[in-house]
Amino acid sequence: MSEPLLDVRDLRVSFRTRTGVVTAVDGISFTVGPGDVVGLVGESGSGKSVSMLSVLGLIDNPNCVIEGQALFKGRDLLTMSDDELRAVRGQEIAMIFQDPMTALTPVYTAGWHISEQIRAHEKVSKKAALARAVQLLDAVGIPNAADRVNSYPHEFSGGMRQRVVIAMALSCNPSLLIADEPTTALDVTIQAQILELLKSLQSEFGSSIVLITHDMGVVSQMSDRVMVMYGGRLAEAGPRREVMRNPLHPYTWGLMASIPPTDGTRVARLAAIPGAPISPGDPDRDHCLFSARCRFVSDACRPQPELVEHIPGHFDSCVLPFADRVELRRQAMTPLEVAP
Amino acid sequence: MSEPVVDEGGLLLKARQIVKHFPIRTSQGKQLVQAVDGVSLSVRAGETLGLVGESGCGKSTLGRCLVRLLDPTSGEVIFDGVDITTKSRRELRTLRLGFQMIFQDPYASLNPRRRALATVEEPMLTHSLGTNAEIRARALMLLEQVGFDPSYADRYPHEFSGGQRQRLGIARALAVAPKLLIADEPVSALDVSIQAQVLNLLSDLQRDNDLTYVFIAHDLAVVHHIADRIGVMYLGELVEVGSSTDVYTAPRHPYTEALISAIPVIDAEAEVRERIVLTGDLPSPIDKPAGCAFNPRCHYAQDVCRTDKPTLQLLNDGREVACHFPL
Amino acid sequence: MWRFAGKRALAALLVLFAISVLVFLIFFATPGIDPAARIAGRNASQETLTQVRASFGFDRPIWVQYGLMMQHLFINRDLTSFVNRGSQVIPQVMQAIPVTLSLVFGAALIWVVLALIMGVAATAARGTVIDPLILVIGVIGVSLPVFWLGEVVNLVTQSRLHDTVFAWVPQLGYVPLTDGVGPWALHLLFPWLTLAVLYAGIYARVLRSEMVASMNEDYVRMARAKGIGETRVLIRHSLRTSMISIVSLFGLDFGALIGGAALLTEVVFGLQGVGKLTYDSLQNFDLPVILACVLYASFFVVLANFIVDLLYAWLDPRVRHV
Numbered sequence: 001m002s003e004p005l006l007d008v009r010d011l012r013v014s015f016r017t018r019t020g021v022v023t024a025v026d027g028i029s030f031t032v033g034p035g036d037v038v039g040l041v042g043e044s045g046s047g048k049s050v051s052m053l054s055v056l057g058l059i060d061n062p063n064c065v066i067e068g069q070a071l072f073k074g075r076d077l078l079t080m081s082d083d084e085l086r087a088v089r090g091q092e093i094a095m096i097f098q099d100p101m102t103a104l105t106p107v108y109t110a111g112w113h114i115s116e117q118i119r120a121h122e123k124v125s126k127k128a129a130l131a132r133a134v135q136l137l138d139a140v141g142i143p144n145a146a147d148r149v150n151s152y153p154h155e156f157s158g159g160m161r162q163r164v165v166i167a168m169a170l171s172c173n174p175s176l177l178i179a180d181e182p183t184t185a186l187d188v189t190i191q192a193q194i195l196e197l198l199k200s201l202q203s204e205f206g207s208s209i210v211l212i213t214h215d216m217g218v219v220s221q222m223s224d225r226v227m228v229m230y231g232g233r234l235a236e237a238g239p240r241r242e243v244m245r246n247p248l249h250p251y252t253w254g255l256m257a258s259i260p261p262t263d264g265t266r267v268a269r270l271a272a273i274p275g276a277p278i279s280p281g282d283p284d285r286d287h288c289l290f291s292a293r294c295r296f297v298s299d300a301c302r303p304q305p306e307l308v309e310h311i312p313g314h315f316d317s318c319v320l321p322f323a324d325r326v327e328l329r330r331q332a333m334t335p336l337e338v339a340p
Numbered sequence: 341m342s343e344p345v346v347d348e349g350g351l352l353l354k355a356r357q358i359v360k361h362f363p364i365r366t367s368q369g370k371q372l373v374q375a376v377d378g379v380s381l382s383v384r385a386g387e388t389l390g391l392v393g394e395s396g397c398g399k400s401t402l403g404r405c406l407v408r409l410l411d412p413t414s415g416e417v418i419f420d421g422v423d424i425t426t427k428s429r430r431e432l433r434t435l436r437l438g439f440q441m442i443f444q445d446p447y448a449s450l451n452p453r454r455r456a457l458a459t460v461e462e463p464m465l466t467h468s469l470g471t472n473a474e475i476r477a478r479a480l481m482l483l484e485q486v487g488f489d490p491s492y493a494d495r496y497p498h499e500f501s502g503g504q505r506q507r508l509g510i511a512r513a514l515a516v517a518p519k520l521l522i523a524d525e526p527v528s529a530l531d532v533s534i535q536a537q538v539l540n541l542l543s544d545l546q547r548d549n550d551l552t553y554v555f556i557a558h559d560l561a562v563v564h565h566i567a568d569r570i571g572v573m574y575l576g577e578l579v580e581v582g583s584s585t586d587v588y589t590a591p592r593h594p595y596t597e598a599l600i601s602a603i604p605v606i607d608a609e610a611e612v613r614e615r616i617v618l619t620g621d622l623p624s625p626i627d628k629p630a631g632c633a634f635n636p637r638c639h640y641a642q643d644v645c646r647t648d649k650p651t652l653q654l655l656n657d658g659r660e661v662a663c664h665f666p667l
Numbered sequence: 668m669w670r671f672a673g674k675r676a677l678a679a680l681l682v683l684f685a686i687s688v689l690v691f692l693i694f695f696a697t698p699g700i701d702p703a704a705r706i707a708g709r710n711a712s713q714e715t716l717t718q719v720r721a722s723f724g725f726d727r728p729i730w731v732q733y734g735l736m737m738q739h740l741f742i743n744r745d746l747t748s749f750v751n752r753g754s755q756v757i758p759q760v761m762q763a764i765p766v767t768l769s770l771v772f773g774a775a776l777i778w779v780v781l782a783l784i785m786g787v788a789a790t791a792a793r794g795t796v797i798d799p800l801i802l803v804i805g806v807i808g809v810s811l812p813v814f815w816l817g818e819v820v821n822l823v824t825q826s827r828l829h830d831t832v833f834a835w836v837p838q839l840g841y842v843p844l845t846d847g848v849g850p851w852a853l854h855l856l857f858p859w860l861t862l863a864v865l866y867a868g869i870y871a872r873v874l875r876s877e878m879v880a881s882m883n884e885d886y887v888r889m890a891r892a893k894g895i896g897e898t899r900v901l902i903r904h905s906l907r908t909s910m911i912s913i914v915s916l917f918g919l920d921f922g923a924l925i926g927g928a929a930l931l932t933e934v935v936f937g938l939q940g941v942g943k944l945t946y947d948s949l950q951n952f953d954l955p956v957i958l959a960c961v962l963y964a965s966f967f968v969v970l971a972n973f974i975v976d977l978l979y980a981w982l983d984p985r986v987r988h989v
Contacts, residue, residue: 043531058891060882062794082897090894097892102885105904107983116903120895152984157621168893187394187558189618192602196617214532217604244606258536260565262605264589269543270565272536276501335540 003074004031005176005208006055011068013047013054013232015061022281024050026232027068032176037202037209039219039240041255042229045277048212051229052178056093057085072176091121094169098181100161104153110137110164111149117171136167140197159190163197170201177202180212195221216256220244228252231278231289234307238314248316248325250332251290257333271335288317296320296328352520352552353383353406353439358415360401360576364626371626375401376412377576380652385519388546388553390567390584392560392599396622398576403524403556407441408432420519437467440518444525446509450497456483456508457493463515482511485548486541503534507541514549522554527562539566560599564588572596575625575633578652582659592659592666594638632664640665671980671987679973686965691733694958695723705954707749715749740962746955748948756955759944760963766841767940770932771924773855774862779917781867783906786874791901793879802875805868817861817935824857839937858936862929866920870913877909884908911982918975925971926964 013025025047032038042048053059055070055077070077072093077085089095097103104113114136115129124132130149137145140163153161162182169177179198183191199222202209211222219226220240227237228251236249247253254273261267275293288294291301300319307317320328360376376398383389391399404410406417408424416425424435443449450459460479464470470478483493486507497505506526513521523542527535543566545551557563563570563584570587572580572595580593591597601616618637623629629636635645644664652662659666695702703719704711711719720726724735739746744757789801824833836857842850881887882905890904891897930942941960948956980987 043533056892058888060888060891086894086896088894089892095889095892097885097889099885103889105886105890105908106985107907116895117893120893154985159621165889187622188560188602189394189598190621191604192615192617193619195604196615215604216532216606220606221604255532256606258532259606260539260561262561262603264564264585266565266585269540270536272540273533274537276503277531277533 003034004071005034005036005073006032006210007069007071008051008055009069009071011051011054011070012066013050013059014065016063016065017281020281020283023285024232024280025054026285028229028232028234030227030234030237032208032210034175035202035206035208036225037211037223039223039226040210040212040229041214041216041219041226043214043255043277045231045280046229047232047280048229049180052095052180052210052212056089056095056178057082058089058095087121090117090174091172092174093176093178094172094174096162096165096169096177096179096182099185100158100165101153101185103165104161106153109150109152110156110167113164114149114168114171117168121172132171133167136171137164140164140167140170140201141193142167157190158186159193162186162190162194166194166197166201170205170207173205174207176208176210178210178212181214182211183218184213184215191218198222216259217262228255231285232280233289234315234317235290236314236316236318237307238311238316242311242314246311246314246326247329248310248314248322249290249318250294250296250320250328252316253329253332254293257335267335269335271333288319295332350384351382352385352420353554354418355382355406356380356416356418358402358405358417359413360398360405360410361413366626374576374625374628376405377628378415379573379576379578380415381571381578381581383520383552383554385552386546386550387568388555388566390563390570391554391556391573392558392563392570393573394558394599394622396575396625397573398625399556399558399573400524401576402573403441403522403554406554407436407439407522409441434467437516438518439520439522440513440516441522441524442506442509442513442526444529446505447497447502449509450505450512452497455494455496456488456500459497459508460511460515463512467516469516479511479515482514483508485514485545486511487537501534503530503538506530506538510538510541510545514545517549518551520552520554522556524556525558526555528557528559535562542566560588561603572599575623575628577633577662578660579634579662580660581652582657586657586659592655592661593634593663594640594667595634597667598637598639632662640667668980668987672977675973675976679969682969683966686969687737687962688733690958690961690965691736694954695732695736696729705952708952708954711749719749736958740959746959748953748955756959759956760941760959763939763941763944764963765843766938767925767927767929767933767942769841769844769851769855770858770862770929770938770940771921773852773859774866774929774932775917775921775924777859777863778866778870779913781863782870782874782913785867785871786878786909787901787906789871789875790878790882790905791897798875802868802872805871807868808864809866809868811864813861813865813931814935816864817858817932820857820861821935841938841940858932858938861936862924862932870916873916874906874909874913877912878905881905881908907982911979914975914978914982918971918978922968922971925967927960 009029010027011025012027015022015024028051040048050059054066066078068078072088077088111130111133114133115126118124118129118132134145134149137149142148142160142163156164183194186194195218198209211219213219223240225238226240226243228235228249230251235251236243236247243252247256257271258273260270273293278289278292286304287302288305291297305317305319307315309315310322358376358379362373362375363370364373379402381389391402393399401410405412408417412425416423419435420438422435424432427435454462457479460482461475464475464478469475480490480493497508500508527538530538539562546553555563555566567584570582570584571578572587572593574595580587580591580596587596588600591600598616598618616639620637623633623636631647632645632650635641638645650662650664652660654660655666703716703725706719706723707715724732746756748754748756785801785805789798792798824836825839829836837854840854842854844851887900887904890900927942927945929940930946933940933943941963944956945960948960
C-alpha cells in the first residue's frame, strides 16, 4: 500500500461552553491515499464536518480544543504555523462547501474569485490568472466561459455557482479536495450533474476527495471507501462495496433503512431509528453512543467498544457477535408494523 | 364530526386550470413569473397525492393556491364540493377547518412564546371547538399521537429539535380535525433518521384519522414512498400523473425518467449503472421555452417539441402525460 | 451601470420637483393666511405689501405664482428679503454653502476614516479587551453633546491654553478655500474633529457588527479555505461587503448635515453656514430665506441620496440589475 496522503490519528475536537465540554469529534483515525475517494457519512452533529474543518484550522472559535495528529504528506497540519497552514490551504488541500449560494463573496466576479485563489499561491499576473480562470470555468462545464468569467455570483444558478466554486477549488491543482455536502443544496438533476463532474475531474486530475455527506446514496455513487460517523466516533468504515453490501453496524443498518427504497418497492413503514441523535454535550460517553437508540442494546455496550477489523479493511465498533450480524441486520431493516 | 360530503367521484379536492402569475419588475420592465400555469388535478378522499418537481417548478405555489394562502390568478379549487376560490376571507376561516397546511420549517410558523400544549390548543380555541377541558384533553391526546410524552406539553418551541418541531406543527394542524393536510416539503430539512420517523408518523396518522394528503416534495424517492399517486411538475405545469408505482417504475415522460435516474441509489455496483444526466439548468419561469417547456433539456426532443406545446393526455394505461412522444 | 445612474438621476429630479411644489404650497397656499404679509415681514408698510403682491403675482392663479416663485429663486435669482431691508436672498445662501460644505465634507472624511479604522480593528481584535474598548471610546464620543464639546474645545484652544500649546489655532470663523488650503483647513480643524467625534463612534459600531456577522458567512470561511491571509479576508471580503450598510447610513447623515443639521457646530464655532442662516431667518420670520434654505436643504438631501444609490450599485452588483 502506498504512503497515505492524509493520515488522521486519534483526532479529538471539543468546545468549552458555559454548560460544559461539548465533544464534537471523539478520537477518529483514518487515512486517505492518493487518488482515493473517501465518503464520510453521518447526520448533523455527527462531527463529520467539524473533523475536516479542524484539520484545516478553519474553526473560528477560541474555545475549540483540537487534539491528535493530522499528517498531510508526513507533516502534521495541527502543529503547523498559521503561514505554513495557509500555504497548504487552497493549494494542496482545497475545500467545497454545501451552499454555493453563500460560498462566493457577492460583490466579486467569478474570475475575481478564481484569480484570487491562484494569486494567493502563485506569482502570476492578474491577466494570466484570469486567462486560467476562463480555462477552468470551461473545464467545469460553464458555457461561454470567456464571458461568464465577468459574471457576479448572483447571475449564476445554484448548480453553475457550485461549478464556479469547484473551478476555484481546483485552480491550484490540490492533491486533496474536501467536499462538504457539495450537492445537498442542489436539485437532484443538478446534483447528478455535479457528481458526474466531480467524478470526471477526479479521474482527470487524480486528486483525492473526502466527500462529507448525510446521503448514503451519494456516497455509494462516488466513493471508494466509506466511513460512517455517529456522535463524533466512527461506527463503521470499509470499502464501499463491503459497507453497502454487508453493513455491520446497527447504525448503518438504520441509516440505510431510513431511506425510502429506491428500487421501486413500496413499504408501509420505514424501519426508522427511534429517538434523536445523541447530544454532543452529553458527558456520559463511556459506552457505545448509539446504544440508546439501538434495539440490540445490552450490557456489553458499556464501556465504549473498540473499532474492530472483522474482515480485512472493514471496521466496525459494535459488540454484537459477528456471526449473527446477517440475521440481526435482516431483523433491523424490517420495519415494525406498529409505532414504537 | 359530520360525514365528509364527497362528490360523486369520491373526490375531496378538485382543482381546475389553476394559474398563478406573479408580476415582477426586471431590467426589461414588468414581466410575469408564470409560477403555476394551468394545473388541473383531483384528490380522492383518503389518498395521498404526491407533487414532485425541482425548485422553481411551482409545486409550493400550487400548494398554497390549493388552500388559498395565495389567490390564484385564475382557475377554481373545489374542496368538498365548495368552490373556495370565490369565498370571502371570513367564509374561508370556517372552511379552513377542513384543510390545513404544514411547512418545511415549522419553527417559522410556531409562536416562540407559546408552549407546546397551548400551540396545539390555540386553533381549537379560536374556532371554539369545545369546552376548555375538552380542548385541553384533545390537545394532550394529539401531542401523544405525534409521539410526545406529557412532559413535553410545557416546553417552548426552541426547546425542541427540528423533527420534534415538525411533529408539533403536525399536531397543531390536526387540532381542528381537518380532512385534508397539505404538506409542503415537511421532511426535507430533517436528518435522514428523523425524516423516516416523520414519514412513518404521517402514514400512521393517515391510517388512524382518515386523512387525505397532498404531499409536496422534491425527493422522488420520498414521494414514491408516501404517495398513492404522483404528479410530476415542470415549470408550472403537470407533465405526468399516475399511480405511484407506475410513475416510479415505468415513467412515461422523459422528465420523470431523468428525475428517477438522478436519484442517488445505494448500490454496491454503482459504476455499472447507466444514468441519464440532464444537461443545463431549469429555464426561467419568466421566459418559458416555446413548445414543450422541457424540450431544451430533453434527450428525445424533435422538431415538433420546439413548436407545439403538448397537453396532458390520458393514455390507455390510465396515465396522464404531457408529451408528444410518451415513453 | 449608466442606465441605472440615468434612472436614479431622473428619479432624483422628480423628487426635487415634488418637494418644491410641496414647500411652495405649504408656504403660499395655506388657507386663511396672506402670503404677501408673510413675505413682507412683521409690521410691513402698505406699499411693501402691494409691491410683494405684484412681484409674486398673488392675484394670479396658483401655478403662475409657483412659476414666478421658481423664477425668482432659480432663474433671475433676485428673491428679496424684505425683513432685511431688501437684501437679496440667493447671494446669502451662496455665501453660506461653501462654509457648510467645507465643514461637513471635512468632518465626513474624518469620521469615515476613523470609523473604518476602529471598526476593522475591533473586528480583528474580537474576543480580546481591545474590541469592547474601542466601542466604549466610540460611545463616549457619541454621547458628548456637540455644543458642550465645542465650547470646551473653544475654551481650551482659544482661551486657557491658547498662549501655550494651542498658539497655532486661529480665531474662530471661516476662511475661504481660495485664501489657501492651509488657513482654510486650520480654521476648520476643530469644527471638523468636533463634528466627526459625534459620528465616528456610531459608524464604527455599525461597521463592527456588520463585519463580525460577515465573518461567520460561508464566503469568509471559503476565503480562508483558499489560503489567503487573514488581513485580506478582513479587508477584501468582510469589510467590502459590510461597507454597504455604512453607505446608506452615510447618505442620510451627510444629506441632513449639509441641509443644515450642522447648526450647533456652526453656531459654536462662529461659522456662517446654512444651518446658521436658516436659524437666523427663522428667528426673524424671514420667509424668502426660509424657503430658499428649505429648498436648498432638500436639494442636498436628494443629491446625497443619489450619490448613495450610485455608491450602492458600485459596491453591490446585485443592485444594478433591479
